[in-house]
Amino acid sequence: MSLPENTTVLIVGAGPxxxxxxxxxxxxxxxxxxxxxxxxxxxxxxxxxxxxxxxxEALASIxxxxxxxxxxxxGKSMRITSRSSEIFDAKFFPLKKHSAHPYALYIPQIxxxxxxxxxxxxxxxxxxxxxxxxxxxxxxxxxxxxxxRARYIIGADGARSIVKLHINLTCxxxxxxxxxxxxxxxxxxEPEPVGPLILEGHLIGTVFSGxxxxxxxxxxxxxxxxxxxxxxxxxxxxxxxxxIHGEAPHAPPKEYIQxxxxxxxxACMTSDSSLNPTPVKVDQLIWSSRFRTHSAIADRTxxxxxxxxxxxxxxxxxxxxxxxxxxxxxxxxxxxxxxARHARALEIIGYSKTLLKLASFTYDSYAWWMPCSGGFIRxxxxxxxxxxxxxxxxxxWGLSGLGRR
Numbered sequence: 001m002s003l004p005e006n007t008t009v010l011i012v013g014a015g016p017x018x019x020x021x022x023x024x025x026x027x028x029x030x031x032x033x034x035x036x037x038x039x040x041x042x043x044x045x046x047x048x049x050x051x052x053x054x055x056x057e058a059l060a061s062i063x064x065x066x067x068x069x070x071x072x073x074x075g076k077s078m079r080i081t082s083r084s085s086e087i088f089d090a091k092f093f094p095l096k097k098h099s100a101h102p103y104a105l106y107i108p109q110i111x112x113x114x115x116x117x118x119x120x121x122x123x124x125x126x127x128x129x130x131x132x133x134x135x136x137x138x139x140x141x142x143x144x145x146x147x148x149r150a151r152y153i154i155g156a157d158g159a160r161s162i163v164k165l166h167i168n169l170t171c172x173x174x175x176x177x178x179x180x181x182x183x184x185x186x187x188x189x190e191p192e193p194v195g196p197l198i199l200e201g202h203l204i205g206t207v208f209s210g211x212x213x214x215x216x217x218x219x220x221x222x223x224x225x226x227x228x229x230x231x232x233x234x235x236x237x238x239x240x241x242x243x244i245h246g247e248a249p250h251a252p253p254k255e256y257i258q259x260x261x262x263x264x265x266x267a268c269m270t271s272d273s274s275l276n277p278t279p280v281k282v283d284q285l286i287w288s289s290r291f292r293t294h295s296a297i298a299d300r301t302x303x304x305x306x307x308x309x310x311x312x313x314x315x316x317x318x319x320x321x322x323x324x325x326x327x328x329x330x331x332x333x334x335x336x337x338x339x340a341r342h343a344r345a346l347e348i349i350g351y352s353k354t355l356l357k358l359a360s361f362t363y364d365s366y367a368w369w370m371p372c373s374g375g376f377i378r379x380x381x382x383x384x385x386x387x388x389x390x391x392x393x394x395x396x397w398g399l400s401g402l403g404r405r
Contacts, residue, residue, distance in 0.1 A: 054401030195268035
């Protein structure tokens with residue numbers, strides 16, 4: 001497919017951010033845009049899993065939420081647990097006072113992208129172009145020699161953005177001092193685990209020994225999409241994520257994932273008979289990867305990027321001005337939006353870092369004469385606070401992003 005020589009908007013990146021930007025442009029009557037991506041269509045993995053209320057509202061405002069709502073699991077709560085019991089349950093239903101979407105959507109990123117692509121196609125937008133990109137302010141040159149001249153570029157190509165690199169937009173990495181990496185995987189079990197700590201419709205976060213282990217039971221909702229390039233899965237799929245202190249393999253093998261589950265996961269998911277009367281083992285490893293829990297924010301736009309098991313990736317840079325010497329173009333609204341969203345981005349990063357810090361408390365005693373630990377105190381306080389509905393509502397409000405719209 002040949003690319004046009006000129007376009008008003010060039011969108012670099014055909015992930016959820018880039019596709020949503022295209023849908024927003026189309027919703028507001030702008031069809032003069034081109035979407036490019038380095039990845040071949042259909043080769044993306046499941047990656048991100050959760051869409052919070054504020055994002056659902058934003059998608060609904062451009063008539064792009066219905067497809068996701070029809071396919072996603074509507075999350076009822078986020079539960080913090082020990083390996084054997086519940087500590088705190090942040091229920092989402094109180095959000096109905098503030099939003100028409102009082103839930104989190106649990107849906108693999110690959111499905112999200114398929115749904116948004118189908119929505120674009122229904123609006124008459126077709127033709128995603130696979131290519132490596134190399135942008136220079138107004139002229140964007142591709143590896144195959146084609147060049148597009150664009151008035152605006154929307155850099156939706158992630159933390160290692162080529163767009164930001166070539167317009168000298170610095171995006172300093174803010175490393176975490178706890179849980180520097182997370183391992184994520186989609187797995188099935190034999191036999192399938194059962195128990196109150198792994199109910200479908202809930203995101204379960206288990207805290208143990210200074211680490212955080214997350215589970216999202218997916219049932220059979222996404223088996224076809226998640227296993228289309230491999231051995232078909234007929235059993236329920238579980239998305240898991242676990243903090244790593246140090247370096248993790250790029251694509252962790254089945255044995256590595258089993259070790260993490262046995263060491264940090266809920267007891268009902270382990271193969272350890274001393275913890276689980278009915279031991280279970282990983283049967284099929286559908287997909288696995290790792291990511292760093294660092295965060296970054298651009299110095300001249302509102303572009304935050306944070307990898308965290310708690311989310312926080314919803315405020316993505318949508319506008320990078322690349323207008324070339326047209327004095328009649330007034331981009332004040334873009335600069336004002338950037339300034340406002342920059343502050344929100346810092347809030348999101350700070351919130352996610354705080355949650356990571358709390359999750360990393362250990363159960364080691366402070367000293368021989370003080371037989372208590374940060375983890376013990378955290379769990380005790382959370383168990384007490386969980387009895388108060390207004391505290392649960394406040395936590396759900398923070399997770400939802402509704403206060404940062």
